[in-house]
Amino acid sequence: MEFTPGMLMDNESAGIAAELIPDGLVAADADARILFLNSRAGRILGRPREELVGADIREAVDLQDSDGSSWWETTNPWGGLRIRTGHREKMLMLRHNGREVLVTAKYLRPGRNEPVNRVNILMRDALYRRRQEAENAAVISTVAHELRSPLTSVKGFSSTLLRRWDRFTDEQKRLMLETIEADADRVTRLITELLDVSRIDSGRLQIRPLPLDVSSVFHRHVERAVASGLERDRFAIEVAEDLPEVWADPDRLDQILSNLLENAVRHGDGVVTLSAVPADADARAAMVAKGRGEEGVEIVVSDEGPGIPEDHRALVFSRFWHGSGRGSTGLGLYVVRGLVEAHGGRVVVGTAPSGGAQFRLSLPSTAPEYLA
Known part of the structure; x- marks a missing residue:
């Protein structure tokens, strides 16, 4: 059959629809x-359409597998x-330019069990996928x-104590054991954050809310920070x-405040202020939309x-975001947002009166419906 430019498309509307597709x-x-x-x-192919229309697709779109074999010979549409109706998305390479593409194929037949009379392939540049994979590798x-x-650190101190226990004073032993405990807590916290990220992403995060006094929670966290070596x-x-009291999971609220305080101390400066006021209209509206009533408390952490x-x-609040600095996994604020939203509240970031960072989170003051 001889091909002509008029066979480029069945009709004008089909051509317009093809141009609206973001993929090749x-x-x-x-x-x-x-x-x-x-x-x-x-x-994507790096060639004008006029040269490609009428050409053998197996030569013009010379796709190859990761092992170097021809994808067309392997699949034989x-x-x-x-x-067969087609192939799911697969990472392939264009032999002539070395470009990696994600390819999906669809086979069309005029009737059941009849030979294929049309093969459609969609191609998507794999560059962004590779970038995502590189980012994930960096996170790992x-x-x-x-x-x-x-x-x-745990291995070093514990091995030293086991081998040379009698050579250290009680004060030196205590210091080493305190260091081991602190590092063990650090590992436990990181693993907890990773598990929470998994639960948030999969929608399996569970909370067990109880009525809590915000002032008592604040003072407990400050005392904990002072005990860790920070100035009062x-x-x-x-x-x-x-x-009013807030209805929150005690352990999860502690986790939220610990992450926000650590963020303020590590990346902020000066005095870190913990404040609590009745929720404003916007926060109440957000809680009502999530079925948690109109009453709530707004907790503010600023530096x-x-x-x-x-x-x-x-x-x-995105996963693994570090901003301009490093020194953390970038999971803390992502977990904060997931935990706050699981309570039926919301968290936003803004500017404190001093010019520092200010995190405002709202929590409900009424029990969830299943506890009412």
Whole structure:
């Protein structure tokens, strides 16, 4: 059969629809000759459409597997079983330019068990997938480093104590054991965060809310921070009078505040203020939308540091976001948002009166319906 430019598409609307597809689309007939392709496919292949129409798709779109074999010879769309309808997405390479593409194929037949008379393939540039894989690899490397550092310390101190126990004073032994305990807590916390990320992503995060006094929770966290070596005047607590209790999971609320306080101490400066006021109209509306009633408390954690640039605020609660600095896995704030939303509340970031970062989270003051 002789091909003409008029066979580029069946009609004008089909051509317009093909151009609206974000992926590269190439269609071939029963003889493997290209009938038409959209402009995105031409850019991926690096050749003008005029040269490709009528060409053998197996030569023009020379796809190969990771082992170097021809994908067309392996799949043979026009032969083999007549019940095949296509192929799911697969990472392949264009032999002529070395470009990696994600390819999906669809086989069309005029009737049941009849030979294939049309093969459509969709191609998507794999560059973004590779970038995502590289980012995930970097995250794994970061997590591995975060785990290795405290485990190395635990191994070193415990081995030293076992071999030379009699050579150390009681004070030296106590210091080593305290270091081992602190590093073990660090590993436990990291593993907990990783598990929480998995539960948040899969929708399996569970909370067990109880009525809690916010002021007592604040003071407990400040005392814990002071016991860890921070100065007491580094913290300030401001709680509104007659503030209602919050309904929250005690362990999860501790986790939320620990992450926010650690973030403020590590990345902020000056005094870290913990305050609590009745929820404003926006926070109440958000809780009502989630079926948690109109009453709530807004908890605010702010510092006097440089703050978070406005163009970064939409990213701070995403997984593995570090901003301009490193030194953490970037999981803490992602977990904070997941935990707050699991309670039926919301968390936002803004600027404190001092110019530092300010995290505002709302929590309900009424029991969930299943406990009412």
